Amino acid sequence: MADTIEKNVTRGGQFLVKETKCEDIFIPEDFSEEQKMMRDMVKEFVDKELWPNKDRFEKRDFSFTVECMQKAAELGLLSISVPEAYGGMGMGFVDTVLVCDYISGATGSFSSAFGAHTGIGTLPITLYGTEEQKQKYVPKLASGEWFGAYCLTEPGAGSDANSGKTKAVLSEDGTHYKITGQKMWITNAGFCSLFIVFARIEDDKNITGFIVENDPENGISTNEEEHKLGIRASSTRQVFFNETKVPLENMLSERGNGFKIAMNALNVGRIKLAAACLDSQRRIITGSVKYSNERIQFDVPISKFGAIRYKLAEMATSCYAGESAVYRAAKSIEERIAIRESEGTSHQEAELKGVEEFAIECAILKVAVSEDIQNCSDEGIQIFGGMGFSEDTPMESAWRDARITRIYEGTNEINRMLSVGMLIKKAMKGQxxxxxxxxxxxxxxxxxxxxxxxxxxxxxxxxxxxxxxxxxxxxxxxxxxxxxxxxxxxxxxxxxxxxxxxxxxxxxxxxxxxxxxxxxxxxxxxxxxxxxxxxxxxxxxxxxxxxxxxxxxxxxxxxxxxxxxxxxxxxxxxxxxxxxxxxxxxxxxxxxxxxxxxxxx
Structure with a gap:
């Protein structure tokens, strides 16, 4: 079985030099009946719980974001990619991408909270944690009993993530580390129970990852919520650690392995971010065409005008292209994971290497689809005209929410350079x-x-x-x-x-x-x-x-x-x-x- 799959799967970056047959890619029209049911269930959740309450998100109702996260947990949506052994649904990579796609259509606030928790808040433990760490923390994260956050960025360490100044000092008795430092732009910081924290031990070249429980009495404090252009009800705060005690057994993976953890978590985050832009585009296009069919100027609907038709065609085309590329890559990753598992590799290692294999494609998708959603929302405002600039229509919030997608999970400039750099490195290694x-x-x-x-x-x-x-x-x-x-x-x-x-x-x-x-x-x-x-x-x-x-x-x-x-x-x-x-x-x-x-x- 593995040999059959292997023959048909183009390896990461090989799309440039190897012909791909259409029969060998996955497309949204290939969704199984189970995947269609999952899609429809997620859409129903968004239409019932999120879309009617967009104004609450825009008014910075952080408690409502938490409430919606808890409802998503009740539906099992926080556990899609978590292995069954740790209380999850253990579904495939395409399924996790599908959920990220359709759960993100209503508001960037919820999308950011959901993505941060299920991705960079949970994934580092499932992929790098010891068995004891996974048994202790992952079931709580999968069920929504706890929510997770990811502490990497610092005032002086953004794109240069490995330059962080946060320190981890081993205690004299050798039982724990004391973490001291400042993190910023931390999604879910206002309500999370657990942080994935990156800090430097002594003068190590690379940072180290830690699992840190959020206990204010253990030297952890936060600033007030940031006032942001968009994703207004996504909790975003600075987090301060002051000799925060972290048990020795809460080191994530090995000492100095933090930068690798961070980069691999971002690879997964990039393709999921691209997916999270898709349903937003669908809803913007649908809202725009409905308005253009209803808006009468010069005695006809504005949808009759060539200038409007131009915009609608371009918006639809970019969305269709994004869907095509995201699900192609998602299935390639899923198949690569299956190949490695069939060869005896653990699921943990297979998923790590499967995603890493397609890091170039993940970077490509992050750039392309994040810029498409920004353009789509901008054209949505334009079709609505003056009304599009008003908070009474969903277009202005869609535009504001879209803007962050070009920044987080690595800026688009960084991802552009990464895509070419990684390709050249693969070539030098003979891959x-x-x-x-x-x-x-x-x-x-x-x-x-x-x-x-x-x-x-x-x-x-x-x-x-x-x-x-x-x-x-x-x-x-x-x-x-x-x-x-x-x-x-x-x-x-x-x-x-x-x-x-x-x-x-x-x-x-x-x-x-x-x-x-x-x-x-x-x-x-x-x-x-x-x-x-x-x-x-x-x-x-x-x-x-x-x-x-x-x-x-x-x-x-x-x-x-x-x-x-x-x-x-x-x-x-x-x-x-x-x-x-x-x-x-x-x-x-x-x-x-x-x-x-x-x-x-």
Missing amino acids: VDLLGPASKVQEDLMGIPSFETPDYSELFAEEKEMISKLKKAFLMVAGGAVQKYGPNLDNEQQLLIASADILIEIYMAESTILRTEKLAKKEGEANIKEQIAMAKLYLYKAVDIVTQKGKESIISFAEGDEQRMMLMGLRRYTKYTNMPNIVEIRRTISAKIIAENKYCF
């Missing part, structure tokens, strides 16, 4: 063969291009060839940058970010095309013309971005004949044979949404 394909691209550039007219009779034949060419464009740009700067490439942040944008668009566009191709084989092309239109629209925009970012990159490091050759190659790799009629494509997409009066894909 992804970039050298061979990059060499072929160099040969391709020196050769004479074919002038034969290709056969594009099959669905997406040209689009898949275009994806292949975009991959060549990335290899050309990244390969040239590595040759130019070598180990100093890390210092060329603008170049790394531009290269990352190319990488992101390749993964997102390919995921969208593969989803739609698989769906066409299931449903028939005639029945999914709007999805086909969205896949083509997304790719068209991706090609534009690759063209812009590729040109910017090449000019930054190449000169003379080398620059001219690479720019000529870029034009070849971003050239359509049959340019799609994008205006008509947008009309096709928007007509469907307007007729259905909702996001309907």
Whole structure:
């Protein structure tokens, strides 16, 4: 069984150099009956408990956030990914992503509390804890008896997480550590029972993780709630530790392993954050199209206007692409976990390595989908016009809540640079063969291009060839940058970010095309013309971005004949044979949404 799965699973980062067949990816239309029931149950919870009470979240009703968390716990939603041995439901990775997706549609306040608790508040113990630690703490977290928080960020340690100053000093009798330091932007700090705290022991190079029970009489205090742009009812406070006693047995994993724990927890958090942006987009699109169908100007609904239809088509396309990529990656991770378990690896280790394997894809998704939700909410305000700027409509709170997604779980700038950096490191370790394909691209550039007219009779034949060419464009740009700067490439942040944008668009566009191709084989092309239109629209925009970012990159490091050759190659790799009629494509997409009066894909 493992051998069969292994053959069909593209390993992390290999999407760039290995062709993926549509049959080998998972799409939302593949949900099992059990997954559909789970989705519908979560949607019912959101529609019944959260959506009607958005005003309470906006008025900073922190007690209501706690109340809703307790109701979610009663439904078992806090325990989806927790193994059954520790009181959880022990469901697969796709299931956990599905719940993160649909539970996050109403408000960022609840979404943040839920994500912090079930992810970085619980996961470090389930993945790194000893058996005794897991038995003691995880059942309480899974049931909602306790809530968790994660203390990593400090005033002087944000993106540079390993530079934290919080100290852990071993007591004279060797029975406990005394933790002293300040943490900030700690989600759930106002009501949690347990902190995952990172501190440095002596002059260790790396920080160490600790499980710390929240006891005010043990040197723990907090500031008042932060006043934030968005996620207003998500408890966010500074936390102070003053010689807080932590038993020796509450060290999480090994001494100095804290940075690794933090990074792996963030990998999981990134894909879950991307998922948590999806249902928000669906609801924004649905709210926008309903308003545009009801709002009359010049004697007609504004949904009749081309400018509005343009926005609706773009909003729907970005959401559809996000769904495609998130569930593709989630299933890849789930399958990698299954492979490792079948080889005798413990579930704990299999999940750790399975997610770590796809850290590049997790970073890509975090960037792409967080920026899509920001754009979607911004366009939602625009469609509502002056009403969109008012607190009487949900658009302004959606925009404010969306803004944080580009910052937490690592800023998008950091994640962009990470995605390319991790890919290059994988190549250096031989885990992804970039050298061979990059060499072929160099040969391709020196050769004479074919002038034969290709056969594009099959669905997406040209689009898949275009994806292949975009991959060549990335290899050309990244390969040239590595040759130019070598180990100093890390210092060329603008170049790394531009290269990352190319990488992101390749993964997102390919995921969208593969989803739609698989769906066409299931449903028939005639029945999914709007999805086909969205896949083509997304790719068209991706090609534009690759063209812009590729040109910017090449000019930054190449000169003379080398620059001219690479720019000529870029034009070849971003050239359509049959340019799609994008205006008509947008009309096709928007007509469907307007007729259905909702996001309907």
